[in-house]
Amino acid sequence: MPTLLLIDDEANVIYSLQAGLESDELTIISARTAKQGFRLVEQKHPDVILIDVRLPDMNGLEAFEKIKELDPRIPVIVITAFATTETAIEAMKRGAFEYLLKPVDLHQLREIVTRALELRRMQNVPTRFDETAADAVPGDDVIVGQSLVMQQVYKAIGRIASQDVAVLILGESGTGKELVARAIYQHSKRTKEPFLAINCAAIPDSLLESELFGHEKGAFTGADRQRVGKFEQANGGTLFLDEIGDMTPTTQAKVLRLLQEQQFERIGGQQPIRTDVRIIAATNQDLEAMSAAGKFRQDLIYRLNGYTITLPPLRERIDDIPLLVEHFLRLANIKLEKHVHAVAPEAMSLLTKHPWPGNVRELQNVVRYGVIQAVGEILTPDDLPTSVRGRSDSPIARPAEELPHWVKRVRELLDSGAGDIYRTLLHEFDAAVLQEVLRHVNGNQVHASELLGISRTTLRSKLESLDHPPSEPSGP
Structure with missing residues (x-):
């Protein structure tokens, strides 16, 4: 579990920040002086430090320099009660992660601490290759693949x-x-x-x-x-x-x-x-x-x-899919406390035939979904999402009341004699998909673009176009 070190001489500040930041996923330790903080850096190796620029035994800049000597890559967040203090600005010049003004906005601080922890993870967690993947645990970052293109x-x-x-x-x-x-x-x-x-x-x-x-x-x-x-x-x-x-x-x-x-x-x-x-x-x-x-x-x-x-996209290194599935299966079991130890041949066949527009990230999500769905120790085709399983029956052959929405909509437009059907349907489809994905990610366009497999620029362009819908299709 990551650790955050608070260095501040005010007990009420330490109490409020600890109460606002500590969780099941973050441990908080604290020090009242710079020297106490240095000892904790050496003993506890915290992942992020939050330090006041005014301490009883040392000024903030001296403390910052000493921390950087002990651990040059640790993210340090400086807090100060003085907006124009040269000490805080100089600390930023020398590599402080961020500085904030007192009283600290806890919502803003949580966001900054999250970013600092992610930076610490990226700096400290080694990027490993697939020969070391067998003992990987959640949080490890492993590049998996033995195909010729990955060897390159x-x-x-x-x-x-x-x-x-x-x-x-x-x-x-x-x-x-x-x-x-x-x-x-x-x-x-x-x-x-x-x-x-x-x-x-x-x-x-x-x-x-x-x-x-x-x-x-x-x-x-x-x-x-x-x-x-x-x-x-x-x-x-x-x-x-x-x-x-x-x-x-x-x-x-x-x-x-x-x-x-x-x-x-x-x-x-x-x-x-x-x-x-x-x-x-x-x-x-x-x-x-x-x-x-x-x-x-x-x-x-x-x-x-x-x-x-x-x-290479995942579709160009199909031979790596079984290795990736094994890796993600092991991580999902640990994370979800499940015991799915194998993948049925029919399920693996579906996984290797899927085009994977979202590449390795999509495969990881699919395996995690399958582990959640699985009721035994083997992941079967029924455990996979419909996007991977596909459909065995043809919607065209079914009665009209059972047709998918978009097929019904095509028939409606055809029956009405409308023109420009493709553009109309494309606009309606974009509106439905983007609205649903943005709802799922609470409006976060970066996450939405990742799920959709498009750039944020493309997403913004599509959202802008939805503000100017095509004219109502007209009859002949």
């Missing part, structure tokens, strides 16, 4: 990991691009330095530039304090830019300049800031096609693909 991926990681050049990882959603990025980092010369990740599709366009480059106080409405961006925080380390195809042209230009000159300015700033960061970028989009359409800079592509690794 492993060789590519080995060739480029120790070379200090930019890497571009290409592949459909769900193929494991983040795992490969972390494997490159963990086998690189920068493995002792920070590893930060940012999903360019998960952050609104208006905020992405600030998240990457930071901003000065007063640079724009709402910029009430200076912010240090990821490029500055990751100095000396590695920055993983996921879904880089969703980056706006303005931000693309700034990233290009940074790659060319290894320097940048914060938004609203005039002072050039030098940084030494290795970039690993990933996308599920065709950057060359986007460049031809004027949506992505060709010169940025040249800078990003110092070396390119292309991950």
